[in-house]
Amino acid sequence: MIENRKILLVEDDESLGYLLSEYLKMKDFDIQWVKDGKSALEIVERDFFDLMILDVMMPEMDGFTLAKELKKDFPETPFIFLTSRSMKIDVLKGFSLGAVDYLKKPIDEEELVVRLNTLLKTLSVNKKSEDKELLNHYSLGEYIFNVSKQEVVYKDGEVHKLTLRENKLLQLLVHKKNELCTHKEILHSLWGQNDFFVKKSLNVFISHLRKHLSKDPNIKIENIHNQGFIFKIENKTEF
Numbered sequence: 001m002i003e004n005r006k007i008l009l010v011e012d013d014e015s016l017g018y019l020l021s022e023y024l025k026m027k028d029f030d031i032q033w034v035k036d037g038k039s040a041l042e043i044v045e046r047d048f049f050d051l052m053i054l055d056v057m058m059p060e061m062d063g064f065t066l067a068k069e070l071k072k073d074f075p076e077t078p079f080i081f082l083t084s085r086s087m088k089i090d091v092l093k094g095f096s097l098g099a100v101d102y103l104k105k106p107i108d109e110e111e112l113v114v115r116l117n118t119l120l121k122t123l124s125v126n127k128k129s130e131d132k133e134l135l136n137h138y139s140l141g142e143y144i145f146n147v148s149k150q151e152v153v154y155k156d157g158e159v160h161k162l163t164l165r166e167n168k169l170l171q172l173l174v175h176k177k178n179e180l181c182t183h184k185e186i187l188h189s190l191w192g193q194n195d196f197f198v199k200k201s202l203n204v205f206i207s208h209l210r211k212h213l214s215k216d217p218n219i220k221i222e223n224i225h226n227q228g229f230i231f232k233i234e235n236k237t238e239f
Contacts, residue, residue, distance in 0.1 A: 005120060006030040008049040010040045010066065011082070012058045016105075020053075023109045029116070037061030037069070044074055048150055048164050051100075051120060056083035056090070067097045072192065074164055078123055080115075082107065138174055141216040141233045147171060152212050160212040165190055169205050173221065173231035182228035 007024065011017035012035045021033040032047075034040050036058060044052075052070070056063035063081055070079065080101040081094045094102045100119055103112065138145040142155045150167040152160045162170065168190055173181055183199060191201075206221055206229060213219045220232045 006048065006050050007032070007116070008040065008043065008052040009033045010035075010037065010053065010058070010063070011055045012036060013055070020109070020112070024113070024116075027113050037063075037066040040066060041069060044070065044077070045165070046163060048161070048167075049077060050123070051116065052077060052079040053082050054079055056081055056085050056094075064093060064097060067094075067099065071098055077164065078119070080119070140174065140213070141219050143213060143216060143219070145170060145174065154215050158215075162212065163208075166205055166208055166212070169202075170209055173209075173229060177231050177233070180224060180228050180230055183226075184228075186228065 005028065007029050009017065009021055009024075009031055011020065011033065014035075017033050017035060021031050024031045032043065032049075034043060038061060040052075040054075054063040054066055058066075061069075063083065067079060067081075070077065075098075078100045079098070080103060081099050082103045082105065083090070083094075084105040086104045091102050100123070101115060103115065136146060136148045138147070140152070144153045145151075146153065147167065150162045150164065152162065152170075154160075169186065172186060172189055183202070186202060187199065206223075210221055213221075218234045220230075220234060222230045222232060224230060
């Protein structure tokens with residue numbers, strides 16, 4: 001099975017959503033199906049997806065609005081539209097929002113699989129090309145932090161998968177190891193804003209990282225009151 005095939009399907013039609021999710025599971029995709037935009041925004045806060053399939057015609061929050069929200073907080077996660085709206089103006093709007101493809105209903109399931117595999121392969125090649133310019137591995141005490149795979153691996157082989165924001169937050173902290181990383185710097189880098197409610201979310205993500213790295217007591221993420229955080233590895237030398 002090919003890695004990096006985790007897909008979020010956002011489709012409010014019960015019959016189509018069930019059909020597509022079950023068919024894609026049969027084809028070895030790791031698929032999660034939600035039925036509205038609000039649920040989609042909640043799940044992407046907790047989990048990472050390689051690709052998202054967004055229905056356009058949904059109540060309360062349509063697919064175009066959802067795409068705008070996703071692009072603000074998760075600009076690196078690619079998405080495609082799946083919709084019965086096939087007018088040229090709709091297709092152009094979809095691509096202008098950053099979609100990597102625009103699929104028109106009704107769509108043949110086999111065609112969908114071919115398109116998804118082609119897109120994921122292309123995206124994977126592009127990502128590997130970009131990753132060559134980045135330092136992808138950090139030795140953090142008894143952990144290895146793999147940036148491209150979004151995971152920290154303990155010395156015994158135990159893997160902790162990171163969400164997109166956890167991954168970016170840990171990168172930011174590691175880059176400023178032993179230095180103060182201010183609330184403002186983190187919040188603007190990860191959320192693009194600095195307010196009370198976002199700061200509360202940051203504390204949750206810091207707690208997640210501490211839990212992921214808890215097996216090595218020498219790793220500390222110190223809270224500097226009303227200022228920010230400092231990432232430290234005590235009595236350890238990185239290599």
